[in-house]
Amino acid sequence: MTRRSGHDPWPPDDTAADRGFVAALSPARITHADGQVVWDSDAYAFLDTPDCPDTVHPGLWRQSQLCAKQGLYEVTEGVYQVRNLDLANMTLIEGTDGVIVVDPLISAETAAAALALYRAHRGERPVTAVIYTHSHTDHCGGAGGVLPDGAGDVPVIAPSGFAEHLVSENVYAGPAMSRRASYMYGILLDESPTGQVGCGLGMAVSKGTITFIPPTRDVTRTGQEEVIDGVRLVFQLTPDTEAPAEMNFLLPERRALCMAENATHTMHNVLTLRGAEIRDARLWARYLDEALHLFAPEADVAFASHHWPTWETDAIAEFLTAQRDLYAYLHDQTLRLTNKGLTGTEIAEQVRLPPSLEAIRSVRGYYGSVSHNVKAIYQRYMGWYDGNPAHLWEHPPVDLARRYVADYGGSAAVTARAREYAAQGDLRFAATLLNHAVFAEPDCVEAREALASVYERLGQGAENATWRNIYLTGALELICRPAPVPLHSRMATALTVDQILDTMAVRVDGPRAWDEHLVLDLRVTDEQQTWRLTLSHGALTHRSTPPGHPPAGDAHATLTLTRLQLLALANGAQEDISTQGDPGALRRLLGLLDTPDPHFDIVTP
Incomplete structure (x- = not known):
């Protein structure tokens, strides 16, 4: 995760990211009824400069520049996307009588603004169906913005098990996940070259009203066909991939393939840093292979719920092949080394992608990371315990920290030693020592400031956006505790x-x-x-x-x-x-x- 020197070596993707542009929302500032800012794409105007500052990894800077492109885009005839009005994309498929909305974002306010932008350029078409591709809030929470009066007679289609997994992930452990999400997405950071520059998957999460309209029709098998508003869709059910309930679909007559969030222009997370069920990298690779052979030959464009599309049949095949091989390689190498007796943390230090995969921009770790994914795969099979009896019944963090600090000679001695490690470039061990110092004596200003400085350096050197956000948020909260962002959610009513x-x-x-x-x-x-x-x-x-x-x-x-x-x-x-x-x-x-x-x-x- 150390910062690479020099310039980002990958060629620009502007041609693909700009293709089909119709219009942007201007100004791109969306507010809640109480005046709170829900979304502000304009806050990322600082990314317009081509020169990467020293405070951001060049690869992440380039990824953020691509993700920051905002507005309505034509994917192919009759298929449009609104990008960068929330973390995810909203896709709009034109039918005989209206428009099918796919993945209506996180918040009702951003979803309503995205639909309004589409209608301003394509006419006042009614919403004739809503499709949720998978059970994550950024793909369904804004449903109330496109169906303000509820579903009524409008079909709401989702993969089997959608509602159960959505509630399990966002309600039962909701408070803990929301708190950790504030670190992962940098919600408390300012948008700037020294703060939040995006999430790798998109720019940020919106802060509006989360709604939920339950599905009225389930997709239960691969090959299931539905004709909605005159549009034929062929579904591929992909459970336990990027989400516990997820599906891809093909629009045969338009030769367009929706890959949901199973294949985007980044390495994804096998276990998201905010917490969730661990995904099955083995199945993820197999479903990508199935999509590659089942749908790719029938598609001229592949689009997803994040990022920009991939055009041309051969390019789609190459894109899906790289994504498939990514998760298969991570899974198989983790298990190979597990069976040789290595633990998750040890495996994470050894595994690196083949140079041929590392050279492909769409599998770079802007959102997920090799290190975190390897540990997640190990955890899925082996659990948190690594087999070493010394780790079976360790002290909790505060008790452990007090013993370490006492043995080092006190907080001042620990802090001084940590500064030496940081000066030598070993930021990881410096962070470990300073974390003990802070947990042993949380009021020690010197230790808190030293740890914040180490976290800043780790964050600014990270190619992975979520690692950057976590480190920088940790640094911020060590120095001051910003007021929490108010949440507006109506999900519980469902x-x-x-x-x-x-x-x-x-x-x-x-x-x-x-x-x-x-x-x-x-x-x-x-x-x-x-x-x-x-x-x-x-x-x-x-x-x-x-x-x-x-x-x-x-x-x-x-x-x-x-x-x-x-x-x-x-x-x-x-x-x-x-x-x-x-x-x-x-x-x-x-x-x-x-x-x-x-x-x-x-x-x-």
Whole structure:
């Protein structure tokens, strides 16, 4: 991850990135109803200069210049994309009566602006369908901006398992993932040559209203065909690739192939740095191979949910071949060395891509990295434990740090030694020592400033945008703690009763609930079902029963309510709910629910 000297050796991709340009949004500044800036493409005007500053890796500078190109683009006849009005692209496929929207961005505000830009140049076509290519928020959160009145009769199509995985990833561990995402995407950094210069996959994540309109139609198999608004689509189901639920599709009559996020112009993450399920690099490679042989010969253009398209059948085949070989190589070499007894961190130091792959810009590590991906593949197979007994039961970070610092002779001695390592260019060990110093004595200004300086150097030398953002955000929070960015999300309103109850279960303070035993029945009127909640041994479990089959045995209390009233209760709102039995049972349960901390410390204890 050290910075390469000289200039970026890859030829410009402007021809592909500029091809089909129709118009830009000007000014490209989108706001929330409360005036908060949701998106600002114009903030990246500093990238217009061709000369890369010393504070940014040349390869990342060039990637950010390409990602910063903004506006409406024609992909092929009847297929358009709006790029750089959010982290992802919105694709628009023109049909007989209207337009099919593919991946409506993160926020309702940016999605509405993207659709308006399209309509300003292609006419007031109604939205006749929405397609979610996979279960990540940047591809569905803006649905309310293109369907402000909900789905109604408009089909909403997604891969099988979409809603389940979306909720699992964004709700159950949502607070922790959101906090880590603020590091990964550099949300707290200013847009500048010394701050955030993009994410490698796009420029940034929007900060608007996250909505969710559930799918109404599932894609369940490869080869499934759908005719939507007169447009024929042939789907390829690709579970456990870039997302647990994902799909590619071909538009046969337009010879256009959508690769979702399975093949973009960067190496991707096998495990995203904000946290998620580990992807299966082996399956990822196999599905890319399947797409290569199933669809590539039938396509004149391949486009994705990020970056710019690839045109010409032979170029598409080369592009998909490189992406396939990338994930296959990482997977197979990690397992080869695992079976020779190396651990994940050791393998990450040994594996490098073949020179023939390293020379291809579209697999460079602007978003994912060889080091992180190798460790993720190892973790998928072997878990966090590397087999060494010394690592089986280590002290937690603060206790470990205090022992290291004491043995070194105190925080001042550790800091001085770390400065020596940094001066010699060993920033990685300098960061390790200074991290111990900060965790042992978090109020030590000298240690915090020294660690911030090391993080800045590591970040400015990183070709990988997310590594840069993480290091620079860590440096920022060591010196000052910026105010958190307010979030606007309506995703929870689409949760099922089971999902709402699951979110309550992961909030139960187990030790405080050890000696409590509660049984509550929830009669959810709009679902016409009853759910029984049981709190036992500190665990909250639930099961549903169909109408006419009440749960067996007595409950401490029976509540009659709607799904949205249940959601309000789970979020701490006081609701006037009909209760039979012990009125204190619900209060006791709610009193045992912990409140997540969305702004927990990361670089300090």
